[in-house]
Amino acid sequence: MGKSRVHWLRFLRLTSSFRRCPLSKRSLIIASVCVFHLLLVVSHFGYSQHQLERGIDEDKYRNARGFYNLDISDALSDSDLQTGASFVVPTRSNVVYITLKSKRLKPAHIRGTIRPKLRRKVRRKETNSAFTQYKLVTLERDAGQNKRNFASKTSLGETRDVYYKSLDITYISPTDTRIDSHISSIRIYSQRAPPWLSPKDVEVMRFLADANVLRIKEVSHGDSPTLLVFEGKTSVPKKNRKHTVCGGQCGVINIPVDTSEVFAFHLDRVLGLNRTLPAVSRKFSFLHDGQPCPVVSWDASLYPEGLAAGLSTVRLTWGEYQNSLKQRCWHKNISPKPDSGCFTVHHYEWSKLALFDFLLQIHNRLDHSCCGFRPRQEDVCVELGHHAQCGDPNHIQLTNIIHRDHNPRHLVFTNNKGFFDRNEDNLDFRLLEGIKELPEQAVSVLKSKRLREKLLQSLFLDQTYWESQGGRQGIDKLIDVIERRAMVLLTYINAHGIKVITMHV
Structure with missing residues (x-):
């Protein structure tokens, strides 16, 4: 009571002194108080408005349509949109955007607050461990050594089946059970995949990445290295099969070092060439200690006469x-004359092959003997003595020139082992020798400065491959190499007067 009375007396003295002040000073004090109050009101209103806009932006981000933010030029045609032919079902519920901004060099330090649950180790039985060990030894051999050793051990066209359930697998990785959990390693956040991937491509990619493995076969074909084929589902009766390699959908498992197969598939689709077989990266808990392996779609049409006859290959020398x-x-x-020396392959196919092989520096087709660059001592062409044939280049045999049985005019790009560690001063320009035209669609992608954006969007679909290359930072390094080679190729086109034309065959 006493304190309130003291405060009241102080207030009366303050008001009396305020009344005795001159009118100008009283007006100044009142104006200052009003301005101060106005500032408080404005600042409070601005803070509330900022919070409201932030909430709206977060809602928009959560409710965004999908992953892809493409221009109208890259969108589907009106007929495709009406029919819904290329629409796919999104496999993820959240939204992730790929931008061209670089990541920060040092990641944020996240402190672990939950101790991981300890898993009890399960002993591996010894009944079928010999098969697993044999696989590890067989698949990690060098390609040349594998070819020499295999010829003395097995007959042509021999296959050996091993049922998946007979393998003594004590631990199934999440990849092997993805069908049951409905979680795919092919990440599609939108109602449609990128327009350069067809619905068939997406279907095959999902099969290769997520299908349950029913059986695994070791397949020999001709004098080529052994193939390891897995079968996901059987849909073709035995009486209708040409050979016994695959009864339905199958995939060929490559060794982990051949990861360029996956990059080559996406680059081929982005450039609009459409000459490679679909490929993804997948982990098998019973192979290579669970390391990601490239898996390529199996195509029986490449073996028209069975495995013993080998691939449907065009055999010609460099001079031919x-x-x-x-x-x-x-x-x-126009059908060529009988004495023209032409083969079944259309003229435009060589232009597409040369452009594709130059960007990835694949030399095992047009430059099997490594005559167009300086090879290393450990390269296969040097170890096997092929490089010594460069003294007589016209008689060097081209290899891996493959087409389908029912379509001899078009090539199929297989065994796409690219090299990303070859510098610009050691590129293989022999791959471009004799080429006078290049496909307009592919060159326009290289000129548009959108190659990186499209490759990022395409490679992001394959989560296993993306993570195996070190995420965004590792993928950017690979694209850096391709972009530098693209600039070299564009300079070569201008310097040599190469025509850029539409190639619809």
Whole structure:
């Protein structure tokens, strides 16, 4: 009571002194108080408005349509949108955007607050461990050594089946059980995949990445290295099969070091060439200690006469290849003369192959002997003595020139072992020798400066491959190499007057 009375007396003295002040000073004090009050009100209102806009932006982010933010030029045609032919079901509920901004170098330090649950180790039985050990030894051999050793051990066209359930697998990785958990390693956050991937591509990618493995086979074909084929589902009766390799959908498992197969598939689709087989990266808990392995779609049409006859290959020498380029074989669908030296492959196919192989520096097709660059001592062409053949280049045999049985005009790009560690001063320009035209669609992608954006969007779909390459930072390094080679190729086109034309065959 006493304190309130003291405060009241002080207030009366303050008001009396305020009344005795001159009118100008009283007006100044009142104006100052009003301005101060106005500032408080404005600051409070601005803070409330900022909080409201922040909440709205977060809601928009959570309710965004999907992952892809493409221009109208990259969108589907109106007929595709109406029919819904290329629409896919999103496999993830959240939204992730790929931007061209670089990541920070040092990641945030996240302190662990929950101790991981200890898992009890399960002893592996010894009944079928010999098969697993044999697989590890067989698959990690060098390609040349594998070819020499295998010829003395097995007969042509021999296959050996091993049922998946007979393998003594004590631990199944999340990849092996993805079908049951409905979680796919192919990440699609939108109602449609990128327009350069067809619905068939997406379907095959999901099969290769997520299908349950029913059986695994070791397959030999001709004098080529052994293939390890897994079968996911059987849909073709035995009486209708051409050979016993695959009864339905299958995939070929490559060794972990051949990861460029996956990059090559996405680069091929982004450039609009559409000549490679679908490929993904997948982990098998019973192979290579669970390391990611490239898995390529199996295509029986590449073996028209069975495995013993090998792939449907065009056999020609470097000199014959250069002569066919001059003859422009099958150009405008004109049948060549019998004595022209033409082969079944259309003239435009060589242009697409040369552009694709130059960007990835794949030399095992057009430059099997490594004549167009300085090879290393550990390269296969040097170890096997092929490099010594460069003294007589016209008689060097081209390899891996493959087409389907029912479509001899178009090539199929297989065994796409690219090299990302080759510097710009040691590129293989022999791959471009004799080429006078290049496909307009592919060159336009290289000129548009959107190659990185499209490759990021495409490679992001394959979560296993993305993570195995070190995430965004590792993928950016690979794309850096391709972009530098693209600039070299564009300079080469201008310097040599190469025509860029539409190639619809």
